[in-house]
Structures are given as C-alpha cells and as structure tokens.
Amino acid sequence: MSINRRKFLIQTSLGLGGAAAAAGFIPGVGFIGSALAAELADPLAPKAPHFPSKIKSVIWLHQNGAPSTLDLFDYKPELVKLAGQPVPASFLKGIKTSTQGGVGKLYVSNQRTWKQHGESGAWFSNLLPNLAEHADKMAFIKSSVTVGATHDISILKLNTGDVNPGRPSLGAWVNWALGSNNPNLPSYVVLYNGDREPQAGSVNWSSGFLPAVYQGTPFRPGDSPILYLDRPDLRTAAQQRGSLDLLKTLNNIGAARRPEDTELRARLQSYELADRMQRAAPEAVDLSQESEATKKLYGIDDKTSQSYGEVLLRARRLVERGVRFIQVVSGHPENISDQERRSWDAHNDLDGNHGVQARMVDKPIAGLLADLKARGLLDTTLIVWASEFGRTSWGESGSGRDHNPWGYTQWMAGGGVKAGTTYGATDDIGLQIADKDLAVDTYDVHATVLHLLGLDHLKTTFLNNGRSERPTVVYGKVIKELIA
Amino acid sequence: MRKLVILGATLLAVAGSVISAQIEIDDDFMRSVEDSNKSLANHIAIKDTKGVSIDTKELSEMFAQVEAFYATKGDAQDALDITKKSRQLIADIDKSVASKDFDGANVMASDLSRACKSCHNFYKKS
Numbered sequence: 001m002s003i004n005r006r007k008f009l010i011q012t013s014l015g016l017g018g019a020a021a022a023a024g025f026i027p028g029v030g031f032i033g034s035a036l037a038a039e040l041a042d043p044l045a046p047k048a049p050h051f052p053s054k055i056k057s058v059i060w061l062h063q064n065g066a067p068s069t070l071d072l073f074d075y076k077p078e079l080v081k082l083a084g085q086p087v088p089a090s091f092l093k094g095i096k097t098s099t100q101g102g103v104g105k106l107y108v109s110n111q112r113t114w115k116q117h118g119e120s121g122a123w124f125s126n127l128l129p130n131l132a133e134h135a136d137k138m139a140f141i142k143s144s145v146t147v148g149a150t151h152d153i154s155i156l157k158l159n160t161g162d163v164n165p166g167r168p169s170l171g172a173w174v175n176w177a178l179g180s181n182n183p184n185l186p187s188y189v190v191l192y193n194g195d196r197e198p199q200a201g202s203v204n205w206s207s208g209f210l211p212a213v214y215q216g217t218p219f220r221p222g223d224s225p226i227l228y229l230d231r232p233d234l235r236t237a238a239q240q241r242g243s244l245d246l247l248k249t250l251n252n253i254g255a256a257r258r259p260e261d262t263e264l265r266a267r268l269q270s271y272e273l274a275d276r277m278q279r280a281a282p283e284a285v286d287l288s289q290e291s292e293a294t295k296k297l298y299g300i301d302d303k304t305s306q307s308y309g310e311v312l313l314r315a316r317r318l319v320e321r322g323v324r325f326i327q328v329v330s331g332h333p334e335n336i337s338d339q340e341r342r343s344w345d346a347h348n349d350l351d352g353n354h355g356v357q358a359r360m361v362d363k364p365i366a367g368l369l370a371d372l373k374a375r376g377l378l379d380t381t382l383i384v385w386a387s388e389f390g391r392t393s394w395g396e397s398g399s400g401r402d403h404n405p406w407g408y409t410q411w412m413a414g415g416g417v418k419a420g421t422t423y424g425a426t427d428d429i430g431l432q433i434a435d436k437d438l439a440v441d442t443y444d445v446h447a448t449v450l451h452l453l454g455l456d457h458l459k460t461t462f463l464n465n466g467r468s469e470r471p472t473v474v475y476g477k478v479i480k481e482l483i484a
Numbered sequence: 485m486r487k488l489v490i491l492g493a494t495l496l497a498v499a500g501s502v503i504s505a506q507i508e509i510d511d512d513f514m515r516s517v518e519d520s521n522k523s524l525a526n527h528i529a530i531k532d533t534k535g536v537s538i539d540t541k542e543l544s545e546m547f548a549q550v551e552a553f554y555a556t557k558g559d560a561q562d563a564l565d566i567t568k569k570s571r572q573l574i575a576d577i578d579k580s581v582a583s584k585d586f587d588g589a590n591v592m593a594s595d596l597s598r599a600c601k602s603c604h605n606f607y608k609k610s
Contacts, residue, residue, distance in 0.1 A: 436602050439601075467522075468529035474525040475598060
C-alpha cells in the first residue's frame with residue numbers, strides 16, 4: 001500500500017483524534033488549552049471579561065462625513081468675534097494644513113445660536129434642540145484628535161485603529177473577546193440608513209486577522225434585514241434542516257482536517273446562525289410591535305428623521321435581545337437626492353447640510369437616550385457618538401468648513417459614564433486641542449469602551465503570525481475621567 | 485597663510501556635515517523606531533524578556549540620536565523634553581521586565597507610544 005507523508009500524518013492524527021479531542025488535541029496542531037478548544041467548538045460562546053463590566057452592549061453612533069462640532073457642541077465666543085478675519089498665526093502653530101481647501105478666513109454662520117443646558121451647563125447650538133435636553137446624560141470629549149484628513153482613511157482608523165485595512169474593527173475585538181449573548185442573532189450588527197451600504201465599506205466591520213466569524217453583520221434598512229435570509233417558499237423547514245444537517249456533517253469533517261481554516265468555521269457558524277436568524281432577525285427589527293408613542297419619540301413621524309429613527313429603534317430592540325455591539329452609520333433621509341446633503345461632509349452650505357443632518361439625528365438620538373433610560377437599559381448600554389474627524393474653524397467655499405483632525409468633540413452616554421462632564425477642550429477658535437496632554441485619539445476611545453465592557457485593552461491580545469496584537473495597536477489609554 | 489585658512493574651513497565644513505549626517509532623523513530612521521517600538525509591545529505582551537532587552541537597547545540608542553538631533557537643531561525644547569521622558573520610560577520598562585512586572589511594562593510601553601505621537605504632532609513632516 002502506498003502512502004504519502006500527508007496521508008500518513010492525517011490518518012495517524014485522526015486515529016488518535018477521537019480519544020484526544022476531549023483533551024483538546026487537534027491533528028496537525030497538537031494540544032490546545034481548554035479555552036481555545038471551547039472556542040473552536042463554538043467560537044461565539046460567551047467568555048468572561050477581565051474584570052466585572054459596567055455595560056452589556058455598545059451602540060456606536062458613527063456620524064458619517066464628519067459633523068462640525070463647532071456648530072453643535074463647541075461654542076467659541078472668540079471665533080464669533082474673529083469671524084471674517086484671517087486665522088491668527090498663533091493658532092496654526094504645529095499643524096499641517098494639507099486639506100483641500102487651504103486656510104480660509106474664520107467662519108461663523110449667522111444662523112447659529114447657543115444656549116447652555118442642564119445642570120452641567122453644556123453648550124448646544126440651535127441645531128440640536130432635542131438632544132440638548134439630555135445634556136446631563138452625556139460626557140463630552142472636547143479634545144478628540146485623529147490622523148488623516150480624508151474620510152475613508154480616518155473612518156478606518158475610527159473603527160479599526162489603523163489607517164491601513166487589515167486590522168479588526170472594535171466590534172470584532174469585542175465579539176472575539178466576549179462572545180455572543182444571543183445565539184439566535186449576530187452579536188455584532190451594523191445598521192445604516194440610506195439606500196446603500198456605508199461609503200467606506202465592509203473593511204470597517206471586518207474581523208481583520210481575527211477569525212472571520214467575529215466580523216460584523218450588516219442589517220439593511222427595510223423588512224428583510226439580511227439579503228437572501230428568507231427560506232424559499234417551495235422549501236419546507238424540515239427539508240432545509242435536513243440539508244443543513246448534511247452540510248454540517250460534511251463541513252465538520254473538513255474542519256477537523258483543517259483546524260486553521262477559520263473561513264470554514266465561520267461558514268459553519270453562519271449556516272446555523274442563518275437558520276436561527278430566519279426566525280429571530282425579522283422579529284428583532286419588526287417595528288410594527290412598537291407603539292405610536294415610541295415611534296414618535298424616535299422621530300419616525302418626521303420624513304427627515306424617519307429612517308435614522310427606525311435604525312435607532314432597531315438598535316434598542318437589538319440591545320434588548322443581547323446584541324453586544326451595534327455599529328450605526330449615519331446616512332441620509334429618504335427624501336434627499338442632493339449629493340451634498342447625503343452625509344455631514346459640509347464643504348459648502350454648512351447651514352443647509354447640517355440643517356438636514358442634525359434634524360435627521362437629533363430626535364432619534366434623544367429618543368434613544370430617553371427610551372433606554374425609561375426601560376432601565378441605559379445603565380447597561382454605552383452610547384458613543386463618534387466621527388472620523390471634525391471641521392475647521394475657517395470657512396471653505398464661503399459657507400462650509402474643511403476637515404479638522406486636530407481638535408473636535410465626541411461624546412459618550414450610558415452605563416459607567418460620568419454623565420454631565422466634559423473632558424479636554426479646544427483652543428479659543430476651536431481649531432486644535434488646548435492641552436496636548438489631554439488629547440483623546442481613537443485608540444483612547446477604544447481603550448475606554450473596552451474598559452467599560454470589562455476588558456483591559458493591554459490584555460486583549462491575539463497572536464497573529466507570531467506577533468501579539470491588541471485593539472489599540474501600541475497605543476491606547478483609558479480616559480478614567482470619563483468613567484463614573 | 486591664506487591656504488591654511490581655506491584648508492581649515494574646508495575641514496570644518498566636512499566635519500560638520502559628517503556630524504549632522506550622523507544625527508540626521510529621516511523617514512527610514514523613524515520607521516526603524518516604529519518597528520522597534522512595535523516589537524517591544526509584542527515582546528512585553530508575550531513576556532519575552534530577552535526580546536524586550538534587545539528592543540529597549542535599540543530604542544535607547546535611537547532616542548539618544550533623536551535627543552542629539554533636537555539639541556543641535558535648537559528651538560525644540562518640547563521635543564527634547566519628550567525625548568528625555570521617552571528615554572526614562574525605556575529605562576523603566578527594562579527595570580519592570582527585570583522584576584517580571586510585565587503589566588507595568590505594558591502600561592509604560594503605551595505611554596512611550598503616546599510620547600512618540602505627541603512629538604509627531606509638532607514635528608512630523610507629512
């Protein structure tokens with residue numbers, strides 16, 4: 001009988017396999033730890049955090065296109081005073097202005113008014129009247145910084161911590177580190193409003209070098225959230241189950257022979273998950289079960305805020321069902337065809353653009369905060385309002401603002417957050433952060449989110465090609481001042 | 485006498501260019517620092533004492549060059565301060581790893597990366 005080296009290794013390994021499997025032996029790999037063995041058996045099984053977590057779920061509100069936080073939260077009387085003048089040189093020290101518009105004159109919209117809200121006295125502009133009512137639920141990060149000044153690159157950094165594709169997104173790290181709380185739904189879901197997937201694409205919810213099973217699952221707007229999820233009419237549930245069982249048996253044989261094939265394991269999981277999701281997912285996103293009052297709370301009765309409101313109401317329903325990480329990418333209202341108003345990217349006509357975008361998100365986010373609070377879920381849910389960068393203090397095209405990675409505002413609310421506080425500040429014209437030591441980069445936001453989930457970002461490590469990788473690359477600092 | 489002065493000036497110019505070449509901080513140099521820094525983070529995470537020692541030695545030498553560069557350049561006190569802080573962190577990482585305190589070393593390695601970033605905010609050419 002002829003036998004080659006590969007066959008010999010496989011057959012001898014499989015011969016030992018049955019007895020050794022329980023002890024964590026994988027043919028061709030060797031003995032593995034019980035945790036890893038469990039992970040291979042069910043990679044989405046719940047895992048313990050490093051320390052008790054303050055929250056169960058995260059809703060990551062990416063404001064796509066980069067809003068001008070100078071027109072929303074960061075009131076600058078000095079900018080109002082200097083509007084129309086060139087930027088004083090002292091404010092430009094240390095920054096490289098390579099953005100497309102160059103450095104124009106300082107700009108302030110004559111439609112902007114400001115008011116302090118809540119006991120915290122947080123400033124809100126007239127663009128966010130509903131959100132302003134929740135000032136005391138929020139912790140502002142007014143010293144946000146990032147790298148890059150083009151959307152796709154900075155969006156990638158916002159979600160994965162790197163400006164090059166290939167690293168896992170924050171949601172994927174969370175999914176990998178903590179597993180799933182609901183076997184019938186993906187534990188990392190991506191939601192968006194608008195008529196197409198977010199512009200920077202699936203690389204922003206990728207699992208990178210982590211096993212593929214941990215990547216995010218996009219839910220489309222509408223009644224059928226996942227493409228091709230519905231069982232064809234001509235096929236009975238029993239027939240489908242029979243096919244899946246056969247497929248599972250065959251795939252398990254293949255998986256046992258190729259334990260390193262994470263794509264196959266992800267596929268095995270996805271078939272089973274899809275079967276369960278056929279029942280769970282449509283129900284999870286079925287808003288017909290919600291009262292009219294709730295829909296109104298989320299602004300679903302207004303054409304401009306309807307689609308974003310529906311998405312956030314879905315997010316709340318997913319939180320209720322134990323979904324751990326929900327990444328929501330803002331799009332545009334259904335009635336908007338003007339390309340200039342399909343994201344927050346207001347290079348011109350900021351008033352027109354932000355008028356639409358702010359109205360689109362204001363009531364829904366305020367509704368989400370109120371609804372989570374009323375249902376007792378705000379204490380265990382973290383809301384993060386984030387964007388790829390901010391916008392410049394100077395004007396562009398006469399009525400817009402350019403990209404600003406040197407100083408902008410983001411905020412958090414919900415479980416474990418020191419509500420009603422502000423961390424850091426920008427300079428007097430809102431261009432750069434005022435104190436470099438208080439800079440909060442995307443890595444720091446990630447480290448803080450992970451901390452609230454009970455994960456030490458320094459110990460959330462994955463060995464990739466011999467190198468220990470972590471969500472915060474080589475950076476990251478938990479911003480303790482943001483934590484209650 | 486005139487020839488001697490010219491010769492002396494030429495020698496000084498050559499010597500000066502050699503010194504500045506020795507402490508030139510260019511893209512390649514900075515990439516080497518970045519590689520060593522990433523390697524350091526990896527070795528701390530996998531508790532490889534020997535690997536950490538090699539990385540800290542390399543980084544220590546590189547930061548000495550950075551410090552010399554900014555001292556020569558002048559008008560860069562903040563860069564000098566950050567470099568000194570970085571060299572201290574590298575020394576402290578060595579001590580922590582020697583006493584098997586990898587968690588402490590991990591935190592300091594993150595601080596070192598932040599120090600790099602804060603210096604880049606001012607001086608990185610892009």
